[in-house]
Amino acid sequence: MPDFLMSEKNKIILPILLIALFVFSTFGWIYRFQNYQMDRIVTAERLLDRIRQEMHDINRTIQSGILTLDERYAVEAAGHSLHVFDHLSALEKLHSADAETIRMMYLNYYPKIVSINSLFLEKRLDEGRIRLAELETSYSEMNAQLDKFFNVRVEQHRRAVQNINIFMGVTSIIFTAVLILIAALFIHYGKKRKEAEKALIESEKMASLGILSAGVAHEIRNPLTIILHGIELLGESIPPGSAQHETVSGIRKAVVRAEKIIKGLLSFSLHPSSGQERLDVISLVQEALLGLSQQREFQNIQTEMEFASDLPEIRGEGGQLRQALQNILANAIESMPDGGKLKIFCRRMAPDLVWITVADSGTGIDGAELGRVLDPFYTTKQKAGNVGLGLSISKGIIEVHGGSLKIESAPGEGTTVNVMLPFLK
Amino acid sequence: VSVVENGTILIIDDEDMLVSSLARYLTGKGFKVRATTYPEEALSILQNERFDTVLTDLRMVPISGIEIVRYLKGSGFAGIIVVMSAYFKEFEKDLQELGVDCCLEKPFMLNKLLDAILPASEPSS
Numbered sequence: 001m002p003d004f005l006m007s008e009k010n011k012i013i014l015p016i017l018l019i020a021l022f023v024f025s026t027f028g029w030i031y032r033f034q035n036y037q038m039d040r041i042v043t044a045e046r047l048l049d050r051i052r053q054e055m056h057d058i059n060r061t062i063q064s065g066i067l068t069l070d071e072r073y074a075v076e077a078a079g080h081s082l083h084v085f086d087h088l089s090a091l092e093k094l095h096s097a098d099a100e101t102i103r104m105m106y107l108n109y110y111p112k113i114v115s116i117n118s119l120f121l122e123k124r125l126d127e128g129r130i131r132l133a134e135l136e137t138s139y140s141e142m143n144a145q146l147d148k149f150f151n152v153r154v155e156q157h158r159r160a161v162q163n164i165n166i167f168m169g170v171t172s173i174i175f176t177a178v179l180i181l182i183a184a185l186f187i188h189y190g191k192k193r194k195e196a197e198k199a200l201i202e203s204e205k206m207a208s209l210g211i212l213s214a215g216v217a218h219e220i221r222n223p224l225t226i227i228l229h230g231i232e233l234l235g236e237s238i239p240p241g242s243a244q245h246e247t248v249s250g251i252r253k254a255v256v257r258a259e260k261i262i263k264g265l266l267s268f269s270l271h272p273s274s275g276q277e278r279l280d281v282i283s284l285v286q287e288a289l290l291g292l293s294q295q296r297e298f299q300n301i302q303t304e305m306e307f308a309s310d311l312p313e314i315r316g317e318g319g320q321l322r323q324a325l326q327n328i329l330a331n332a333i334e335s336m337p338d339g340g341k342l343k344i345f346c347r348r349m350a351p352d353l354v355w356i357t358v359a360d361s362g363t364g365i366d367g368a369e370l371g372r373v374l375d376p377f378y379t380t381k382q383k384a385g386n387v388g389l390g391l392s393i394s395k396g397i398i399e400v401h402g403g404s405l406k407i408e409s410a411p412g413e414g415t416t417v418n419v420m421l422p423f424l425k
Numbered sequence: 426v427s428v429v430e431n432g433t434i435l436i437i438d439d440e441d442m443l444v445s446s447l448a449r450y451l452t453g454k455g456f457k458v459r460a461t462t463y464p465e466e467a468l469s470i471l472q473n474e475r476f477d478t479v480l481t482d483l484r485m486v487p488i489s490g491i492e493i494v495r496y497l498k499g500s501g502f503a504g505i506i507v508v509m510s511a512y513f514k515e516f517e518k519d520l521q522e523l524g525v526d527c528c529l530e531k532p533f534m535l536n537k538l539l540d541a542i543l544p545a546s547e548p549s550s
Contacts, residue, residue, distance in 0.1 A: 214512055218484065221511030222440055225532040229446040232535045236453075259532055266512075 213265035264389035288325035300339030324397040327390035335362025432477035436460040464488040483510040
């Protein structure tokens with residue numbers, strides 16, 4: 001097989017394609033076969049009908065012959081008989097048993113018609129009339145027999161056609177369902193593969209960022225320590241309130257800011273294995289919120305909380321998850337500098353997720369920005385000291401815990417962040 | 426100015442600027458400070474001298490802070506052991522196993538260090 005057919009993605013697509021092809025061709029064959037059967041039944045029925053018609057015509061001719069004593073009718077009867085033989089040979093190809101039965105019936109009478117015909121031709125009309133009258137009785141019997149036979153056959157055919165129709169209807173439904181299933185599988189696997197690829201790229205990005213962060217942290221924290229200790233020692237000999245003291249405290253603030261970035265970067269190298277504990281979602285949210293309640297902006301904000309009564313426990317590292325929630329809540333609060341409404345909902349969602357929804361009535365985010373708010377170092381805040389790591393850290397922590405984070409927002413309509421975390425079973 | 430004798434402390438870190446400011450600060454706080462930027466030298470110092478407190482960095486060559494702590498534990502050191510590092514993750518397991526009195530993540534404020542080592546020095550003051 002060529003390489004491109006053996007690629008990873010074709011491991012799923014190729015079998016599905018083959019199944020689809022198989023289903024299509026099978027359905028095609030069934031359809032053709034049923035059509036062929038239907039054609040045979042319809043044609044056989046038409047032939048039987050014609051034979052019966054001819055028989056009735058012969059009977060009618062014989063009756064007219066008896067009344068009018070005219071040789072024309074004998075000729076006509078012979079003509080109808082020939083038609084019967086034509087139809088019989090056509091029927092033979094479709095239904096040899098039927099054709100044989102009718103032929104056997106008919107062969108009893110055919111020689112009699114021929115002999116009566118010759119009587120009329122020889123102008124032996126009286127004799128012909130007597131023979132015709134004799135024949136009429138047995139002919140009627142045969143016709144009755146034929147009608148009965150025909151009716152049974154028609155009934156059988158009708159049932160066969162009905163069965164084929166039902167069969168085809170059911171088959172169509174089954175095949176349509178199979179095709180829909182195949183299409184659904186296609187879409188499902190396509191989507192899953194795309195998600196898996198995205199997650200893989202994301203995790204690789206996170207891992208390399210984690211390694212880099214650890215290295216950078218080490219190299220930068222040492223000089224930061226020297227700076228910090230240096231200014232602390234310098235600060236001791238500088239009188240408070242002086243210009244130098246202000247410079248010293250400015251340097252200290254800068255160190256704290258740099259340290260904040262490093263701490264943020266380091267959260268990208270998180271591992272879920274560290275410190276797994278059973279956690280109560282409600283306390284997690286409340287503790288995260290408590291950590292922010294001292295903020296000035298928080299004072300003008302109306303908070304509304306709603307917790308489902310059946311919230312299960314989750315498993316994870318409490319400190320990290322609290323941090324993740326706190327970052328989300330901090331963003332919500334900061335988006336409402338003039339006050340607003342903060343809604344927090346916690347719900348249990350099937351099959352195994354806990355949803356934590358944080359909705360604010362703040363400024364909102366437009367479509368272009370929305371795609372980037374989860375990127376590290378992306379920030380919309382103009383205030384110095386904002387490093388743009390908050391939400392991306394939250395996302396990292398939540399994903400490490402097997403969950404996901406989604407943001408919905410529109411300018412002027414506030415922002416809603418949905419955190420989905422798997423719960424303990 | 427009365428200088429209170431707060432006990433003896435050994436500082437080990439390969440950053441000499443860091444060691445010198447720590448030494449200056451702790452001396453100012455009444456400690457008798459011994460410091461080195463060579464971890465291998467620290468081992469011989471520890472063999473010959475007694476300290477109330479040992480403050481060591483972790484990531485150093487050729488001997489890491491973990492090995493120094495291991496030596497201290499092995500030799501029955503009864504004082505306070507304080508370790509400092511910019512990144513603790515890689516040493517977490519060893520530290521848990523050995524057990525130290527305080528871990529200071531760099532950059533830390535000097536008073537935090539003082540809080541960590543003062544209690545042990547109180548009896549001698």
